[in-house]
Amino acid sequence: MKSVYIVGVGMTRVGKHTHLSLRDLASEAVLKAIDDAGGEKPQAIVVGNMLSSLVEQENLAALIADHSGLRGISGFKTESACSSGGSALVAGYSLVASGLFDKVLVVGVEKLHERPTPDTTRGLAYAADADYELIYGISFAGLNALVMRYYMDRYGISREEMAWWPVMMHENGYYNPFAQLRKKITLDEVINSPVIADPIRLYDSCPLSDGAAAVMLTSEKFKSINDSPIKISGVGDAVDSPDLSSRFELDRLYASRLSAERAFKMAKKEAKQVDIAEIHDAYSIIAAITLEEIGFAEKGTAPKLWAEGRFRKGDRPVINPSGGLKSRGHPVGATGVYQAAEIAMQLRGDFPGMQVNGDIGLSQNVGGVGSNVITLIYTR
Amino acid sequence: MTTIQRIWRLRSTLLRLRATRCLDCGYVSFPPKAACPKCGSRNVVREELPKEGKVLTYTVLNVPIKGFEDQAPLIVALIKLGDARVLAQLTDVKPEDMEIGMEVVATVRRTAPTLDGVVPYVVKFRPKEAEQRITLTASSTSTNPASSSKTNKASESGQTP
Numbered sequence: 402m403k404s405v406y407i408v409g410v411g412m413t414r415v416g417k418h419t420h421l422s423l424r425d426l427a428s429e430a431v432l433k434a435i436d437d438a439g440g441e442k443p444q445a446i447v448v449g450n451m452l453s454s455l456v457e458q459e460n461l462a463a464l465i466a467d468h469s470g471l472r473g474i475s476g477f478k479t480e481s482a483c484s485s486g487g488s489a490l491v492a493g494y495s496l497v498a499s500g501l502f503d504k505v506l507v508v509g510v511e512k513l514h515e516r517p518t519p520d521t522t523r524g525l526a527y528a529a530d531a532d533y534e535l536i537y538g539i540s541f542a543g544l545n546a547l548v549m550r551y552y553m554d555r556y557g558i559s560r561e562e563m564a565w566w567p568v569m570m571h572e573n574g575y576y577n578p579f580a581q582l583r584k585k586i587t588l589d590e591v592i593n594s595p596v597i598a599d600p601i602r603l604y605d606s607c608p609l610s611d612g613a614a615a616v617m618l619t620s621e622k623f624k625s626i627n628d629s630p631i632k633i634s635g636v637g638d639a640v641d642s643p644d645l646s647s648r649f650e651l652d653r654l655y656a657s658r659l660s661a662e663r664a665f666k667m668a669k670k671e672a673k674q675v676d677i678a679e680i681h682d683a684y685s686i687i688a689a690i691t692l693e694e695i696g697f698a699e700k701g702t703a704p705k706l707w708a709e710g711r712f713r714k715g716d717r718p719v720i721n722p723s724g725g726l727k728s729r730g731h732p733v734g735a736t737g738v739y740q741a742a743e744i745a746m747q748l749r750g751d752f753p754g755m756q757v758n759g760d761i762g763l764s765q766n767v768g769g770v771g772s773n774v775i776t777l778i779y780t781r
Numbered sequence: 782m783t784t785i786q787r788i789w790r791l792r793s794t795l796l797r798l799r800a801t802r803c804l805d806c807g808y809v810s811f812p813p814k815a816a817c818p819k820c821g822s823r824n825v826v827r828e829e830l831p832k833e834g835k836v837l838t839y840t841v842l843n844v845p846i847k848g849f850e851d852q853a854p855l856i857v858a859l860i861k862l863g864d865a866r867v868l869a870q871l872t873d874v875k876p877e878d879m880e881i882g883m884e885v886v887a888t889v890r891r892t893a894p895t896l897d898g899v900v901p902y903v904v905k906f907r908p909k910e911a912e913q914r915i916t917l918t919a920s921s922t923s924t925n926p927a928s929s930s931k932t933n934k935a936s937e938s939g940q941t942p
């Protein structure tokens with residue numbers, strides 16, 4: 402297998418972009434990534450997206466390539482709910498590693514602010530099991546709430562301990578010019594925010610987001626396009642059941658653990674060597690469990706650790722200097738690609754927000770309530 | 782909103798709570814699977830789950846998904862039934878009375894209409910305690926025909942079936 406490098410990154414600000422269409426967002430990220438790669442054009446494009454049906458548009462690879470002046474190249478779309486961007490990275494990685502192409506552009510894009518919120522919320526719940534969960538009217542937040550209550554009860558985690566996570570994320574994201582929610586919040590604001598799906602409150606959840614991010618992947622042959630190519634040295638991907646009821650354990654995310662183990666094994670690295678990570682905190686409970694599954698915390702302790710001040714700048718690893726899904730936002734099918742672009746910039750030393758020094762980075766993108774998880778490891 | 786075809790396809794699984802048990806490793810899965818999630822064996826058989834169990838965890842949705850707005854506040858729980866878990870709506874209980882470990886029993890109730898406008902029936906769960914109260918009221922009536930005041934009281938509070 403050939404080595405694969407990130408030689409260009411591009412992203413839009415995450416937010417509510419009423420004036421920008423899906424193709425506008427995607428092509429902005431694509432063209433920025435091409436510019437960052439010294440103007441080098443890709444031979445293929447892989448698009449990560451979950452819900453473009455909300456804007457009545459499929460056939461995204463053709464739409465985005467053509468709109469970006471790339472008519473004639475190869476391309477397709479990947480979908481795995483909230484980890485669609487991570488799946489696009491796995492596909493793009495494979496196209497380069499296999500030798501089929503030397504230059505592949507991976508773009509994630511999502512446009513959630515087009516339809517009334519109830520339509521969007523219902524669409525997001527398509528990540529759940531339609532036959533055995535959706536028919537009971539439960540939302541995606543509701544499914545995460547089931548896991549959160551179980552976990553907090555089992556490990557004796559307090560409401561205050563859980564609430565420190567969004568406070569920390571908003572502190573980090575305050576400095577990120579691409580973040581959707583650039584405002585610091587207090588513990589009281591989290592604890593007293595409106596209930597969405599008890600025990601999940603507004604600030605335990607990520608916002609609805611529009612946005613696009615892109616990375617240019619190349620083989621060894623083209624890595625010198627950029628002065629600081631970042632190597633993708635580990636790739637891990639795993640699936641679990643979409644339904645919660647048949648899970649092996651309710652307080653664990655099997656696919657998170659498996660994907661991290663696979664990525665570490667391939668990169669010949671361990672969790673304790675990671676300097677900086679972007680993880681998938683769509684809900685604070687998912688941050689807690691994935692920190693444990695990746696190996697950054699013992700089972701049942703993550704919220705206690707972050708309440709004590711761990712994982713902030715100055716600690717090792719630093720988690721989500723971007724502000725994570727809470728503050729940067731969660732443009733669903735783009736999130737995994739945002740994470741990759743952010744880690745690449747961190748390792749290059751040119752992330753425009755909270756910059757962390759380090760040599761080894763990790764990103765983990767979670768689809769569904771942990772039903773599809775992609776972990777990537779990056780080295781300078 | 783779901784379709785009537787989906788409800789029809791799933792009728793026996795949903796109403797009788799039929800899981801799959803693996804004959805090789807013993808793992809019981811609800812929803813039923815074509816092969817065992819634990820060991821991959823295709824040697825799985827359908828098995829009806831018990832109709833009584835305990836609440837493992839629950840949530841209260843002030844905003845259920847589109848199509849279920851009328852059912853707010855909607856209580857959804859994961860319930861331990863024998864060797865499996867089932868996700869279901871709770872009924873005949875107030876959100877503030879919910880607790881982990883609560884004993885519940887299955888009952889058949891109407892749910893939100895399908896896209897075709899049909900009102901399907903599904904299994905929901907209600908507190909076992911409420912059923913015991915009903916049984917007690919009934920037995921006290923039969924063994925104590927004189928105490929008619931008790932019966933009246935029960936019907937006022939809506940506990941008689």
Ligand SMILES: [Zn+2]
Nearest residue numbers: 803806817820
């Ligand atoms: Zn088995």
